[in-house]
Amino acid sequence: xxxxxxxxxxxxxxxxxxxxxxxxxxxxxxxxxxxxxxxxxxxxxxxxxxxxxxxxxxxxxxxxxxxxxxxxxxxxxxxxxxxxxxxxxxxxxxxxxxxxxxxxxxxxxxxxxxxxxxxxxxxxxxxxxxxxxxxxxxxxxxxxxxxxxxxxxxxxxxxxxxxxxxxx
Amino acid sequence: xxxxxxxxxxxxxxxxxxxxxxxxxxxxxxxxxxxxxxxxxxxxxxxxxxxxxxxxxxxxxxxxxxxxxxxxxxxxxxxxxxxxxxxxxxxxxxxxxxxxxxxxxxxxxxxxxxxxxxxxxxxxxxxxxxxxxxxxxxxxxxxxxxxxxxxxxxxxxxxxxxxxxxxxxxxxxxxxxxxxxxxxxxxxxxxxxxxxxxxxxxxxxxxxxxxxxxxxxxxxxxxxxxxxxxxxxxxxxxxxxxxxxxxxxxxxxxxxxxxxxxxxxxxxxxxxxxxxxxxxxxxxxxxxxxxxxxxxxxxxxxxxxxxxxxxxxxxxxxxxxxxxxxxxxxxxxxxxxxxxxxxxxxxxxxxxxxxxxxxxxxxxxxxxxxxxxxxxxxxxxxxxxxxxxxxxxxxxxxxxxxxxxxxxxxxxxxxxxxxxxxxxxxxxxxxxxxxxxxxxxxxxxxxxxxxxxxxxxxxxxxxxxxxxxxxxxxxxxxxxxxxxxxxxxxxxxxxxx
Numbered sequence: 001x002x003x004x005x006x007x008x009x010x011x012x013x014x015x016x017x018x019x020x021x022x023x024x025x026x027x028x029x030x031x032x033x034x035x036x037x038x039x040x041x042x043x044x045x046x047x048x049x050x051x052x053x054x055x056x057x058x059x060x061x062x063x064x065x066x067x068x069x070x071x072x073x074x075x076x077x078x079x080x081x082x083x084x085x086x087x088x089x090x091x092x093x094x095x096x097x098x099x100x101x102x103x104x105x106x107x108x109x110x111x112x113x114x115x116x117x118x119x120x121x122x123x124x125x126x127x128x129x130x131x132x133x134x135x136x137x138x139x140x141x142x143x144x145x146x147x148x149x150x151x152x153x154x155x156x157x158x159x160x161x162x163x164x165x166x167x168x
Numbered sequence: 169x170x171x172x173x174x175x176x177x178x179x180x181x182x183x184x185x186x187x188x189x190x191x192x193x194x195x196x197x198x199x200x201x202x203x204x205x206x207x208x209x210x211x212x213x214x215x216x217x218x219x220x221x222x223x224x225x226x227x228x229x230x231x232x233x234x235x236x237x238x239x240x241x242x243x244x245x246x247x248x249x250x251x252x253x254x255x256x257x258x259x260x261x262x263x264x265x266x267x268x269x270x271x272x273x274x275x276x277x278x279x280x281x282x283x284x285x286x287x288x289x290x291x292x293x294x295x296x297x298x299x300x301x302x303x304x305x306x307x308x309x310x311x312x313x314x315x316x317x318x319x320x321x322x323x324x325x326x327x328x329x330x331x332x333x334x335x336x337x338x339x340x341x342x343x344x345x346x347x348x349x350x351x352x353x354x355x356x357x358x359x360x361x362x363x364x365x366x367x368x369x370x371x372x373x374x375x376x377x378x379x380x381x382x383x384x385x386x387x388x389x390x391x392x393x394x395x396x397x398x399x400x401x402x403x404x405x406x407x408x409x410x411x412x413x414x415x416x417x418x419x420x421x422x423x424x425x426x427x428x429x430x431x432x433x434x435x436x437x438x439x440x441x442x443x444x445x446x447x448x449x450x451x452x453x454x455x456x457x458x459x460x461x462x463x464x465x466x467x468x469x470x471x472x473x474x475x476x477x478x479x480x481x482x483x484x485x486x487x488x489x490x491x492x493x494x495x496x497x498x499x500x501x502x503x504x505x506x507x508x509x510x511x512x513x514x515x516x517x518x519x520x521x522x523x524x525x526x527x528x529x530x531x532x533x534x535x536x537x538x539x540x541x542x543x544x545x546x547x548x549x550x551x552x553x554x555x556x557x558x559x560x561x562x563x564x565x566x567x568x569x570x571x572x573x574x575x576x577x578x579x580x581x582x583x584x585x586x587x588x589x590x591x592x593x594x595x596x597x598x599x600x601x602x603x604x605x606x607x608x609x610x611x612x613x614x615x616x617x618x619x620x621x622x623x624x625x626x627x628x629x630x631x632x633x634x635x636x637x638x639x640x641x642x643x644x645x646x647x648x649x650x651x652x653x654x655x656x657x658x659x660x661x662x663x664x665x
Contacts, residue, residue: 004598004599008598009599016344019344023358026356026358034353034621034624034625034629035621037353037354037356040343040617040620040621041344044341044343044344044347044613045340045344047340048340048344051333051340052337054333055333055334055337087389087390088386088389088390088594091385091386091389092386092590092591095382095587098566098570099580099583099584099587102570102580102583103580111567114566115563115564115567118562118563118566119557119559119560119562120559121389122389122562122563123559124557124559124560126557129557129559129560137560137563137564137567141567141571144217145571149217149219149220150220151219151220151571153574154580
């Protein structure tokens with residue numbers, strides 16, 4: 001069992017435990033038969049705690065056995081893993097930045113910047129694809145969602161808002 | 169009755185609905201055909217298009233995407249040996265073997281004709297069964313509804329994949345998420361931590377988009393850079409139509425497989441995958457002609473899997489429309505669509521909005537026929553789409569996800585909530601916790617809790633009141649059986665799948 005899995009289920013148990021304490025605060029009886037706001041989430045969270053702990057303890061118990069027989073050659077596996085983690089982290093950060101910048105830059109500019117950046121982080125290196133696709137995709141998205149479906153996307157602030165107003 | 173159908177046909181044949189049907193079917197075929205996009209992901213991505221549409225047009229679009237996705241999953245299965253959907257694995261075994269023998273076009277036509285015939289059969293069953301089941305369900309009180317939701321949640325065993333324990337963890341997490349927000353009975357705030365964003369509860373669509381679509385792209389991002397290039401020679405389908413004698417020869421498979429598909433599709437949690445495997449297994453077991461070809465390009469195996477695969481859609485839609493219980497990820501998206509348009513699927517909908525229910529019947533019927541035309545003529549286009557740069561395609565999906573979350577309430581906070589769910593979904597997938605049970609529980613959780621609390625109020629706190637009626641007792645027993653059975657027995661055909 002991987003260390004990461006142990007951490008994951010450990011964190012889950014702590015999170016569900018914290019929420020369970022919140023649920024306990026919601027327990028209370030009113031009319032006969034009224035079970036209060038806390039019982040149902042309490043049951044769900046109680047089950048979550050038990051299941052997370054079961055996986056956590058299970059991983060502790062099985063850990064040494066499985067760590068004795070590594071599935072991948074150590075060197076290659078570590079480099080690959082690090083590469084994968086960097087790709088996922090960068091693409092997630094890029095996505096977060098897109099959402100964070102949209103209210104300031106406006107939807108169109110943020111989309112124009114996001115598409116090549118995200119494609120680049122995923123490994124795209126062809127210049128034509130990186131240069132042409134953002135304009136093409138943004139044009140399609142604006143035509144469908146702004147002009148046809150009329151979703152009021154953020155326009156941005158200051159000069160960016162003026163730019164957005166040229167389109168919607 | 170005929171008046172209602174005439175009206176439904178007239179509505180569906182209106183230009184905007186016909187366009188929506190064509191676009192939905194095309195998108196569904198595309199989503200099903202492209203590796204990395206599942207039918208449920210296809211449906212959730214297209215949900216954002218439906219916000220401003222009329223309810224009927226929205227459902228026509230979504231039905232098109234649903235049926236198209238199930239049908240399209242087999243295109244890449246036959247041509248490239250890549251199952252677009254888990255239910256297409258038997259199609260890969262037989263269909264791709266036929267393609268490797270140089271009979272790709274022939275296999276494509278067999279698959280298309282069988283898919284459509286299976287789909288049409290199940291729509292027929294749906295049209296007959298839905299009003300009957302819905303009328304019966306009108307007798308349901310809170311206890312019966314609670315039992316029904318528990319039966320709906322019991323599908324977790326079927327949706328859990330490898331670990332049932334992790335499946336239940338996901339399910340209980342979904343039930344917890346459904347309680348976030350203002351309590352529907354007491355008005356108390358639960359787990360909101362004074363956040364206005366969480367006051368109204370967690371929106372299904374926002375959670376679904378994050379858990380299902382964005383997390384999938386993040387998982388895909390871990391894989392080495394993909395640059396799909398289709399390498400299949402397309403020689404045209406004309407002249408390769410299978411003869412009528414083929415269907416006459418395998419008439420038993422053509423009748424048996426849609427029946428299996430419809431029944432299995434109606435069972436909560438079973439769905440297209442189990443239906444396809446069961447029908448395929450049954451065809452292999454009872455094969456009269458060339459049984460030795462199974463696994464190496466048996467036309468009968470392909471026919472059985474495809475008939476059952478598409479027939480499962482009618483079965484699961486019957487249960488959704490008559491009882492309001494989604495049996496799968498994709499039908500859970502349709503529940504969200506009903507709620508977006510201010511409706512609650514279930515027995516009352518048949519009397520309150522018959523136009524929608526009968527419209528859906530007609531839309532499913534026509535979409536199946538339309539799929540035959542579209543898929544038959546657009547296969548070449550789908551092959552070309554496999555050459556699209558995957559990186560840009562992923563970026564487009566991410567933008568669609570943002571639009572889906574933002575467009576719901578035009579609120580930027582929903583985008584960040586969706587991002588939080590995408591991280592949760594990513595880690596869940598990473599550590600083998602299936603996301604499907606969480607989504608299902610999030611959809612059903614509210615109804616389950618409200619029904620339980622109402623039933624207990626009526627019985628003055630006596631828990632036996634929950635099983636006092638024969639209907640609720642039978643439903644609870646069925647739920648227990650549905651949970652326990654997979655723990656002890658896994659269908660032989662699914663072992664190792």
